[in-house]
Amino acid sequence: MKKTLDLRGLSCPIPLLKTRDALAQADMVEVLVDELPPKENILKFAKSQNYKVEWTESGGEYRITVSK
Amino acid sequence: MNWPILILTGIVFGLGAVLLVRFGNPGNYGFCAACHLRDIAGALGLHNANTLQYARPEVLGWVLGAFSLASLQGQFRARGGSNPVVRFILGMAMMIGALVFLGCPLRAILRLSAGDLNGLTGIAGFLSGISIGIIFLKRGFNLGRAKLHTSGGAKFFGYLPALAALQLIISVAFNAPYLNFSAKGPGSMHAPVWLSLAAGLVAGGLAWKTRMCLSGGFRDFLLVRDTYMLSVYAILFVSALAANLHLGFFKLGFDKQPLAHTMHLWNFLGLFLTGIAATLAGGCPLRQLVLAGEGNTDAAFCVLGMLVGAGIAHQLNIAASPNGVLFNGQIAVLAGLIVTTAIGFIYREQITPIGKGA
DSSP states (O other): OEEEEEOTTOOTTHHHHHHHHHHHHOSEEEEEEOSHHHHHHHHHHHHHTTOEEEEEEETTEEEEEEEO | OOHHHHHHHHHHHHHHHHHHHHTTOOTTOSSOHHHHHHHHHHHTTSOOOTTSOOOOHHHHHHHHHHHHHHHHTTOOOOEEOSOHHHHHHHHHHHHHHHHHHTSOHHHHHHHHHTTBTHHHHHHHHHHHHHHHHHHHHHTTBOOOOOEEOOSHHHHHHHHHHHHHHHHHHHHHHTTOTTSOOOSSSGGGOOOOHHHHHHHHHHHHHHHHHHTOOHHHHHHHHHHHOOOHHHHHHHHHHHHHHHHHHHHTOOOOBSTTOTTOOOOHHHHHHHHHHHHHHHHHHTSOHHHHHHHHHTTBHHHHHHHHHHHHHHHHHHHTTOSOBTTBOOHHHHHHHHHHHHHHHHHHHHOBOOOOOSEEEO
16 A cells, blocks of 8 residues: 655654654555655665665655655 | 765864863853853843853854855755744743753763763753653654745745844954953853854854754664764764863863753753753754754744743843752743643644555
8 A cells, every 4th residue: 555645844853753654554655855854864764674765856845755 | 874974073063162162162162052042142132141141153153054055055945834933932941951951962962071970961861851752753743834935025034044143243253342242251261253153164064964963863763773863973972072181171070060060850851851842843952053044944933942041041040050050940940841741742733645545
C-alpha cells in the first residue's frame, strides 16, 4: 500500500517522524517537503534503514518516495 | 556526510569560543546564545542590570553569517506563519531556563570543556527536557505549517533579523550613544569587536551549513540513532577542552567556576525547561538564531521571545547569579514548565494524507 503525505512547512523533526510513522503502516510512502533539512533527514533515515529512496525536485519542493 | 565541514564547524565553535575568552570575553563565555542575547537585551535597554549590557557581535554574526551563506547559495527563503505567538512564548521559556542555569546548551558544553562539572548537570537536564519534548512530538504536537511569504511586507520581515543584526554590529563598532555599554562586570569584558564579529560570521555560516542544533542532535540520536549532528558537538567539546588545557583555563570541579552557580536542582531544571521548549520550537537557541537569519520569521519571533525573556528575567530577579537562584527564579522555572507542557498538550494538528493508493 502506498501513502502520500504533505509535510510542507512543518517544523523539524515532524516531517521525519510522520514519514517514519507512515512507513510502519505502509510499504511505500511518498512525502512532499519544501525545505532542505527535512529532505536530508528523511534521506538519511531511509538509508539507515536500508529502504529504497527516490526523490525529485520541482520549484523548491521535494517529492520523496521511500519504499521498504 | 560532509566530514571536513563538520570538523571545521566543531573547531570554529570550540577553539573559537576559548580564543574569544583569551582575547577578552568572560570565562566560558566565548559563544552563548542565551547570555549573549541577554547582554544584547541589556544594550537595548530591555533590562537594567548594568553589568550585563553589551551588543555582543558573536551572536549577531551568527545571524548575519547564516543570512549571507544562505543567500549566496540561493537558500534564503522568507517564510513563516506557524504559530509565531506560541514560538515567542517558547522563546521566553527557553531563555528563562537558560538564565537560571546561566547559559544556553552550547555554553553548558563549553563550561564542561573548561572543567565546570555543573555543565554536566545542565546537559542532563537538557537531555531530559528533550525526551519530554519528543513524547509531545510523538503524540502529534504540531504548531502548524509555515508558508513562503509572498506579500511585500511579510517578505521584508524575513530580512529584518539580518538587517537588525547588521545595524547593531555597526552601532556597537562605533559606540553608538543609544546603546548601553557596561562599564564594569561581565558586560564590560569582551574581545575586540572585529574579532568577535569575524568569529560569529564564520560560526554562523558553518552552523547554517551543517544545520547544527544540540536539541536536534540529541533528538536524532534518540529517534533514529543518528549521530551526525552530535558529532559536531563532540568535536567542539574536544577542541575547546584542548584549548582550555593549553591556555590554563581548565579547572575541574563544581565550585567557583566562572559565571556559574552550584544549585544542582536548578541547574538541571533550568536546562530541562530549555530542552522541552527547544524541542517544541523545533531547535535550540543557536538554531533559532540561524533560522531567523535565513528568513524563517517564526524563528525570528522565537528570538524576540528570548530577548524579551532576558529582559523580564533580569527585571524580576529571575536570572541566576554566581550566588545561586533566587525564589523568583525558582517560581519562574516552575511556571515556565507548566506553560510549556500545557503548550505541548494543547497544540496538536492532524496531518491528513493527500491520498492513499493501492
